[in-house]
């Protein structure tokens with residue numbers, strides 16, 4: 001029942017790609033890291049490439065065949081290649097001792113739902129000091145792996161930008177007519193589409209990093225767009241648009257088309273971005289729930305690319321996915337990435353239906369035109385207005401050309417959302433038939449979750465149960481009348497609340513790591529858009545807009561990327577794990593009414609939806625303490641999962657030996673605590689590192705219900721920056737009977753007078 005979020009187009013094309021490549025597939029052969037370091041020469045790259053040809057030659061017969069088969073040689077930061085292979089060939093290659101892993105490419109999806117297939121949200125109103133400085137994020141380079149960039153957008157103006165950091169090694173590909181020129185803001189733009197073309201030769205890409213989709217421009221400007229006053233989406237959400245780190249430089253690595261992204265291209269994007277010396281990589285993509293997609297950490301392109309990033313100290317931020325609200329839907333679950341869920345902001349777009357009997361029904365809309373308010377309009381049911389010979393069911397959902405102009409002219413038409421007919425097209429049907437406006441009744445499945453769409457005529461969407469109110473009024477009178485209130489942007493509504501689409505934990509295959517890590521604004525986010533296509537993506541829609549409201553974990557991810565960029569700018573010496581910890585332990589689980597953050601249903605949300613909570617930019621800069629991790633800690637985590645030293649030492653180009661006694665997965669020094677299965681009792685260990693002034697921190701615990709929690713010691717003193725202190729958390733099941741089993745949630749906070757270092761606790765009590 002995910003029809004509302006996934007356009008059927010996306011699914012059809014994904015299946016096509018898989019079918020076309022049924023005999024031969026694109027595989028990634030992963031060989032670890034290169035002998036050459038970061039100051040490699042072009043000869044080193046050629047040598048690496050030739051070694052790949054040589055390697056593959058013995059499996060496919062000749063060097064010529066090897067050259068034909070190889071789609072990419074990953075020669076810069078990641079050692080390996082992508083090639084079109086038979087399954088048998090892939091199996092044989094996997095046995096070679098130099099090979100870490102061989103896996104078929106994954107197709108990833110953009111984690112947005114255009115507003116016509118979706119729900120509503122807002123621009124982040126950043127209150128407070130750190131974000132008000134225009135230069136925030138200075139000297140930092142933020143990259144996206146996405147659909148490219150629309151360089152003419154004002155969000156990428158370089159007015160007031162400092163010079164390009166000297167470490168930068170990337171460029172803008174402006175070699176074609178449709179290329180992308182750079183400036184001091186937008187400093188990189190390259191495209192990678194060989195993987196997509198290999199698995200789907202029909203694909204017609206523009207061979208440019210230019211964004212023909214909109215998603216990439218939106219995410220890049222959300223992460224680090226410049227200040228643009230008066231930005232608005234068709235008159236809604238008017239205000240100053242800007243990214244999380246407006247002073248940062250940006251680079252777009254185009255690895256996706258509107259139909260999806262090839263994992264082979266994604267890995268090429270990582271290989272190049274890491275080589276180019278970016279600081280933050282923002283990845284608003286997902287292969288869906290980890291449960292269904294690549295389950296291992298070394299056979300998933302995003303997990304693999306980001307592990308190399310982690311080894312180089314580079315932060316990778318990923319979308320949790322749009323597969324909620326069901327549990328166990330979260331994707332991008334590797335512990336070395338920051339996984340971001342999506343929640344609402346304090347803005348919405350209410351639009352009321354005013355009935356002839358003075359009753360008001362609250363709906364939502366971003367319709368681009370409004371009705372005059374000084375008169376009322378006759379309301380007609382779509383099913384009563386079917387064109388001659390058309391089935392009334394088609395007319396009820398205002399299917400294309402299903403309405404009779406004679407019957408609907410000048411009237412407000414009531415249409416039913418059937419989760420199939422795109423809602424923008426329903427409005428177009430009414431408009432084409434001469435209707436004055438549309439009231440769209442939600443389907444029963446989504447009930448109260450209404451969506452504000454940019455309709456082409458005056459229109460609003462109302463909750464399913466309010467449809468009954470409307471119908472009974474219509475039945476009560478011979479000439480039912482109504483009007484729809486004009487464009488409204490309302491600020492200050494209760495927020496954040498978790499978005500229904502945001503993917504939920506527990507994480508698979510490692511529920512010992514709480515995922516998502518945090519939540520951030522992801523509903524109705526205003527940011528820059530491409531002017532190549534209409535924002536609804538519908539061909540018949542000729543509208544263009546430089547800014548547009550989009551929803552999805554694609555939108556929340558770059559908020560965190562921008563914030564990570566700020567932290568990198570303020571604390572250039574911090575490790576990526578320290579940045580991640582600061583983001584997580586400063587997060588809040590309260591909303592703007594100081595109430596516990598709610599779920600989409602109105603119930604209290606849990607850490608399986610928001611992780612450690614909603615990001616708080618101003619506090620993240622001064623966390624006091626951090627849960628740090630070295631790359632070796634993550635490799636030890638992989639040892640426990642069955643990778644041995646042989647597999648892993650090649651990965652970081654220095655000797656690595658798995659611990660003789662495998663670490664407990666729960667003991668990875670993570671900024672939250674998650675217990676896979678609590679049977680009687682367990683103890684988890686954490687280490688805190690001081691990054692603030694000297695001081696003594698005391699622990700405060702809100703124990704999960706039915707779980708005893710004891711923290712030792714209960715007080716930690718730090719005398720200088722870098723001091724580390726270990727503590728243990730003993731968890732004991734106190735449940736008395738079976739029906740008390742299940743996930744229980746608590747909170748652990750270390751606090752001195754000034755700082756609060758907060759972690760969520762999630763415990764699956766099994767006995």
Ligand SMILES: *[C@@H]1O[C@H](CO)[C@@H](O)[C@H](O)[C@H]1NC(C)=O
Pocket residue numbers: 174175176177178179180181182
């Ligand atoms: C490259 O960018 C510049 C603008 O900076 C533009 O004038 C030029 O035509 C571009 N070159 C190509 C080949 O498109």
Ligand SMILES: *[C@@H]1O[C@H](CO)[C@@H](O)[C@H](O)[C@H]1NC(C)=O
Pocket residue numbers: 230232235238239
């Ligand atoms: C946006 O707000 C500004 C300042 O309040 C105003 O001048 C401008 O006309 C508004 N734009 C739209 C499209 O409403």
Ligand SMILES: *[C@@H]1O[C@H](CO)[C@@H](O)[C@H](O)[C@H]1NC(C)=O
Pocket residue numbers: 394397399400418420421
């Ligand atoms: C709309 O009508 C077309 C045929 O005219 C049909 O294929 C499509 O499924 C309809 N959409 C729905 C389900 O309303």
Ligand SMILES: *[C@@H]1O[C@H](CO)[C@@H](O)[C@H](O)[C@H]1NC(C)=O
Pocket residue numbers: 381382383384396470471472474475
């Ligand atoms: C409008 O049409 C729908 C679908 O056919 C039907 O369920 C509903 O009762 C109708 N309402 C009125 C007021 O006729």
Ligand SMILES: *[C@@H]1O[C@H](CO)[C@@H](O)[C@H](O)[C@H]1NC(C)=O
Pocket residue numbers: 097100101641642643644646647
């Ligand atoms: C580690 O490498 C060995 C061979 O070198 C291989 O058999 C094993 O499957 C690898 N383990 C994993 C988890 O990839």
Ligand SMILES: *[C@@H]1O[C@H](CO)[C@@H](O)[C@H](O)[C@H]1NC(C)=O
Pocket residue numbers: 644645646647
């Ligand atoms: C890793 O595993 C492979 C086979 O599973 C074995 O051949 C190799 O010796 C192991 N390496 C170490 C360091 O244990």
Ligand SMILES: *[C@@H]1O[C@H](CO)[C@@H](O)[C@H](O)[C@H]1NC(C)=O
Pocket residue numbers: 679680766767
């Ligand atoms: C809990 O632990 C006990 C003793 O180790 C074991 O007998 C029991 O099967 C475990 N229960 C579950 C649900 O794992």
